[in-house]
Amino acid sequence: MEFYAAIRTRQSVRSYKPDPIPQDALQRILEAFQSAPSWANCQPWELILVSDPALKAGLQACLPENNPARRAMLEAPVLAVAVGIEGKSGFYKGQASTARGDWMLFDLGIAAEHLCLAAAAEGLGTVHCALFDFAKANGVLGVPAGRSVVEIIPMGYPAKETRRVPRKDLKEFAFKDRHGAGYL
Amino acid sequence: MEFYAAIRTRQSVRSYKPDPIPQDALQRILEAFQSAPSWANCQPWELILVSDPALKAGLQACLPENNPARRAMLEAPVLAVAVGIEGKSGFYKGQASTARGDWMLFDLGIAAEHLCLAAAAEGLGTVHCALFDFAKANGVLGVPAGRSVVEIIPMGYPAKETRRVPRKDLKEFAFKDRHGAGYL
Numbered sequence: 001m002e003f004y005a006a007i008r009t010r011q012s013v014r015s016y017k018p019d020p021i022p023q024d025a026l027q028r029i030l031e032a033f034q035s036a037p038s039w040a041n042c043q044p045w046e047l048i049l050v051s052d053p054a055l056k057a058g059l060q061a062c063l064p065e066n067n068p069a070r071r072a073m074l075e076a077p078v079l080a081v082a083v084g085i086e087g088k089s090g091f092y093k094g095q096a097s098t099a100r101g102d103w104m105l106f107d108l109g110i111a112a113e114h115l116c117l118a119a120a121a122e123g124l125g126t127v128h129c130a131l132f133d134f135a136k137a138n139g140v141l142g143v144p145a146g147r148s149v150v151e152i153i154p155m156g157y158p159a160k161e162t163r164r165v166p167r168k169d170l171k172e173f174a175f176k177d178r179h180g181a182g183y184l
Numbered sequence: 185m186e187f188y189a190a191i192r193t194r195q196s197v198r199s200y201k202p203d204p205i206p207q208d209a210l211q212r213i214l215e216a217f218q219s220a221p222s223w224a225n226c227q228p229w230e231l232i233l234v235s236d237p238a239l240k241a242g243l244q245a246c247l248p249e250n251n252p253a254r255r256a257m258l259e260a261p262v263l264a265v266a267v268g269i270e271g272k273s274g275f276y277k278g279q280a281s282t283a284r285g286d287w288m289l290f291d292l293g294i295a296a297e298h299l300c301l302a303a304a305a306e307g308l309g310t311v312h313c314a315l316f317d318f319a320k321a322n323g324v325l326g327v328p329a330g331r332s333v334v335e336i337i338p339m340g341y342p343a344k345e346t347r348r349v350p351r352k353d354l355k356e357f358a359f360k361d362r363h364g365a366g367y368l
Contacts (some may be wrong), residue, residue: 035192101234113294133283170218177239179328182336
C-alpha cells in the first residue's frame with residue numbers, strides 16, 4: 001500500500017471479525033515494530049502477542065467499564081501488548097540525560113504506531129488502548145519488575161467501515177519560526 | 185512510496201544539503217503529523233517550523249556538546265519542533281486516568297514519527313532529537329507555560345547515504361501469550 005494511503009487508512013477500530021491474521025502479514029508487522037527508532041537505539045520494548053482466550057479475558061478485566069475497547073479485547077484474534085523496559089531510554093550511565101527522565105513512553109509511542117500503520121497497510125484494524133490497570137496486566141502476562149505493559153493493541157480485520165475522526169486545523173497548531181506565529 | 189519502503193528508508197540523518205523543502209511535500213508531511221492518533225483524540229501537540237538562521241543557532245545552543253545532531257541544527261533547511269501540551273492526554277475532568285499520569289509523550293512519539301515517515305516517503309531525511317535543554321528551547325521559541333518543546337527534528341535532503349542501524353532479533357523481544365514465551 002502507498003505510504004499516505006496507510007496513514008489515511010489507519011483509524012481506531014473497535015469491532016473485529018474473528019478471521020485469523022495471516023502469518024506473513026504478522027511477520028511484516030513485527031518487523032515494522034522492530035525497525036522503530038528509539039533513544040540511542042536502546043529499543044526499550046518487548047511485544048507479547050496474545051491469542052489465548054483466557055488471557056484475553058484476563059486483559060479485558062484490566063479495563064475499566066467505560067473503556068470503549070472492552071469488547072475488542074475478546075473479538076480481535078490477536079492482542080499486541082507493548083511492554084516498556086524502564087530506566088534505559090533517556091539515560092546515560094544510570095543518570096537521566098534530560099529534565100524529563102525516562103523517555104520510554106515516547107519510544108513506545110513510535111514503535112506502537114509502526115505496528116498500527118503496518119497493520120493498516122495489511123488491511124488490518126487496530127486501536128491504541130492505554131486506559132487500563134497496568135500493574136494488573138503485568139500480573140496477567142507475567143511481566144517482571146523493571147518492565148511494564150504500556151498498551152494493549154487489538155488487531156484483526158475490521159467488522160465494519162470506520163469513520164474518520166476530525167483533527168484540528170493546521171493553522172491552529174502549526175507555526176512558523178516562533179510559537180503562535182501563523183504558518184499557513 | 186510504498187509503505188514498507190518508507191519504513192526502511194527512514195534512518196537517522198545528521199548531515200543535510202541546504203536545498204529547500206518543496207512546499208507541496210511540506211504540506212503532505214504536516215498533514216501526516218496532523219492525522220496522528222492520540223488519547224481520546226486530544227491532539228496534545230503543536231509544531232513550529234524553524235528556518236530563521238538566528239533561531240536555529242539559538243536552538244543549537246540548547247544541545248549539549250556531546251549531541252551528535254548539533255551540526256544538523258544549522259545544516260537542515262527546516263527544524264520541525266514538536267511542542268507538547270501538558271495536562272490533556274491521559275486526563276479526564278482534570279484527573280489522571282492511569283497510574284502513568286500525563287500520556288503526552290506517547291502521543292508526541294506517534295505524531296513525530298508520522299512526520300519522520302512522511303518525510304522519508306518524500307525523499308527527505310530527519311532525526312529525532314530530544315537530548316537538549318527543554319526550558320531553554322521554550323525560551324528561544326516563546327513557548328508559553330503549560331506547553332513544552334519535546335523534540336527538535338532537523339528535516340532536509342540527506343547529504344550522504346545513511347547506514348541502517350541494526351536492531352534486536354525478534355526472538356529476543358517478541359513473545360507468544362506470556363512474557364518470555366518464545367514466539368518465532
